[in-house]
Amino acid sequence: MEDVLIAGGGTVGLMAAACLARHGVGALVVEREPGPQIHPRATGVGPRTMEILRELGLEEAVNAVAVNMTATFGKLTAGTLAGAGLRDRQAQSRAELMGDLSYTPARIRGVCPQNRLDRVLLDAARTRGARVEYGTELISFTQDGEGVTALVRGPGGEREIRARYLVAADGVRSTVREGLGVGVTGPGVLGPNLHNILFSADLSGVTGGQPFGLCEITAPEAAGILVTIDGEKEWTFHTDLEPSAELIRAAVGDPELEVEILSTLRWRARGQVADRFSDGRVFLVGDAAHAVPPVGAFGMNTGVADAHNLAWKLALVLRGQARESLLETYHDERRPVAQLALSQSLLRAQDITLHFGSNAEARARAGAVNAPIVHLGYRYGSGIEDLPSTEDVALDLDGSVGSRVPHVWVSEGVSTLDLVDGRYCVISAEPVEADVPVHVVEGWPYGALLVRPDGFVASAYTPGA
Numbered sequence: 001m002e003d004v005l006i007a008g009g010g011t012v013g014l015m016a017a018a019c020l021a022r023h024g025v026g027a028l029v030v031e032r033e034p035g036p037q038i039h040p041r042a043t044g045v046g047p048r049t050m051e052i053l054r055e056l057g058l059e060e061a062v063n064a065v066a067v068n069m070t071a072t073f074g075k076l077t078a079g080t081l082a083g084a085g086l087r088d089r090q091a092q093s094r095a096e097l098m099g100d101l102s103y104t105p106a107r108i109r110g111v112c113p114q115n116r117l118d119r120v121l122l123d124a125a126r127t128r129g130a131r132v133e134y135g136t137e138l139i140s141f142t143q144d145g146e147g148v149t150a151l152v153r154g155p156g157g158e159r160e161i162r163a164r165y166l167v168a169a170d171g172v173r174s175t176v177r178e179g180l181g182v183g184v185t186g187p188g189v190l191g192p193n194l195h196n197i198l199f200s201a202d203l204s205g206v207t208g209g210q211p212f213g214l215c216e217i218t219a220p221e222a223a224g225i226l227v228t229i230d231g232e233k234e235w236t237f238h239t240d241l242e243p244s245a246e247l248i249r250a251a252v253g254d255p256e257l258e259v260e261i262l263s264t265l266r267w268r269a270r271g272q273v274a275d276r277f278s279d280g281r282v283f284l285v286g287d288a289a290h291a292v293p294p295v296g297a298f299g300m301n302t303g304v305a306d307a308h309n310l311a312w313k314l315a316l317v318l319r320g321q322a323r324e325s326l327l328e329t330y331h332d333e334r335r336p337v338a339q340l341a342l343s344q345s346l347l348r349a350q351d352i353t354l355h356f357g358s359n360a361e362a363r364a365r366a367g368a369v370n371a372p373i374v375h376l377g378y379r380y381g382s383g384i385e386d387l388p389s390t391e392d393v394a395l396d397l398d399g400s401v402g403s404r405v406p407h408v409w410v411s412e413g414v415s416t417l418d419l420v421d422g423r424y425c426v427i428s429a430e431p432v433e434a435d436v437p438v439h440v441v442e443g444w445p446y447g448a449l450l451v452r453p454d455g456f457v458a459s460a461y462t463p464g465a
């Protein structure tokens with residue numbers, strides 16, 4: 001019997017496999033496509049995702065494939081890309097654009113297209129013992145008191161897989177969610193059919209080789225959003241207009257540009273959250289559990305944090321070190337975070353300046369919170385209305401129960417987050433007696449904290465309690 005079967009080998013399924021493998025749990029991933037996803041959707045990798053990658057030892061590997069944006073531009077808006085005048089403008093330092101990042105030890109040097117991130121995760125998961133079977137689709141499943149029996153169809157025909165738990169990372173149209181009969185709540189499909197056109201072209205003639213993240217193109221004949229994929233020759237253009245090389249030339253503002261369209265993805269933005277994130281031995285993660293419009297970059301990033309939240313709980317239960325009731329906290333903790341991600345994405349979809357603008361007052365009026373708070377400033381067990389700040393995530397990461405433990409540099413290159421290392425521990429300014437590792441951090445102002453394996457504060461630590 002497998003420990004964990006994961007349906008879907010997109011970013012979140014691969015992250016679940018990598019996180020489980022890191023806890024010594026074997027996972028089998030079945031992915032219906034013949035290989036890793038080629039067409040990138042997400043490019044914005046958030047601070048919590050980077051912290052999770054750092055925990056997995058993958059911060060450097062992801063930075064090696066991320067686009068170098070040491071100097072870049074914030075969101076651009078212009079009639080055409082040429083009209084944005086990048087050749088004649090001075091790029092800003094990324095550090096300046098990102099603002100204060102002192103709340104986190106993890107860094108990414110620029111955007112990272114999802115397909116490149118997936119390759120890093122696939123290698124990490126396989127190296128640590130997870131198995132990933134491409135061309136294998138989960139058709140149906142049943143569950144009983146001991147496990148889950150899944151029917152899959154792969155290159156060798158149909159077969160049954162028996163596993164203790166099933167993790168559904170099978171995307172927005174999740175077969176598993178439907179099989180469970182779990183409904184979704186939210187506005188559903190939003191806006192028109194969109195084309196996400198992946199194309200290859202040398203844009204250095206209009207950019208002067210200066211990297212940019214995204215540019216909103218306003219010319220009516222070529223309206224859409226141009227997004228950097230590899231910073232050199234690959235880009236995507238999101239539009240509701242008919243895809244063609246001519247359209248790309250019009251958006252770039254260079255009628256002579258050589259353009260090769262590599263692939264086109266048709267999609268529609270959606271807003272929905274599953275009514276239950278788990279049912280017995282089955283858990284929904286990523287887009288199977290929640291789908292949000294892309295402004296804000298909360299989709300994949302929320303899914304990655306789902307996988308991380310679930311993995312250590314499954315590991316402890318499978319090792320017999322925790323009761324099965326621990327697994328119920330997955331729904332209780334992650335569904336409110338997904339609802340926050342949805343509501344904040346919807347606000348940003350209506351008014352993009354709430355995300356890219358720096359107007360905290362406008363955000364407060366609209367009920368929007370600053371993006372880092374959606375990524376990692378929430379608290380399990382209480383809502384954003386209870387947070388000390390909806391703008392400054394550093395104020396929210398104050399050692400309160402349910403929050404991500406504060407980051408403090410302990411020594412050169414070592415953060416308090418690194419001390420956790422996937423196990424329960426105590427972080428304290430003074431030595432204390434405990435049957436978990438105790439890390440004494442000089443000047444730690446938060447009292448003695450019992451920290452969970454995922455780096456969230458479980459409780460104030462009282463010896464002997």
Ligand SMILES: Cc1cc2nc3c(=O)[nH]c(=O)nc-3n(C[C@H](O)[C@H](O)[C@H](O)COP(=O)(O)OP(=O)(O)OC[C@H]3O[C@@H](n4cnc5c(N)ncnc54)[C@H](O)[C@@H]3O)c2cc1C
Nearest residue numbers: 008010011012032042043044138171286287297299300301
């Ligand atoms: C244009 C666009 C831009 C975006 N930008 C961002 C961004 O910047 N940041 C961000 O955080 N998010 C972004 N997102 C959202 C992000 O792409 C998704 O949230 C993310 O891909 C979800 O990952 P997932 O692994 O849950 O699902 P998916 O990526 O959809 O993967 C699901 C996988 O399951 C497989 N599968 C489905 N059914 C079965 C089955 N029955 N058996 C086996 N396999 C199955 C599929 O083939 C697929 O590979 C963007 C989305 C779009 C469309």
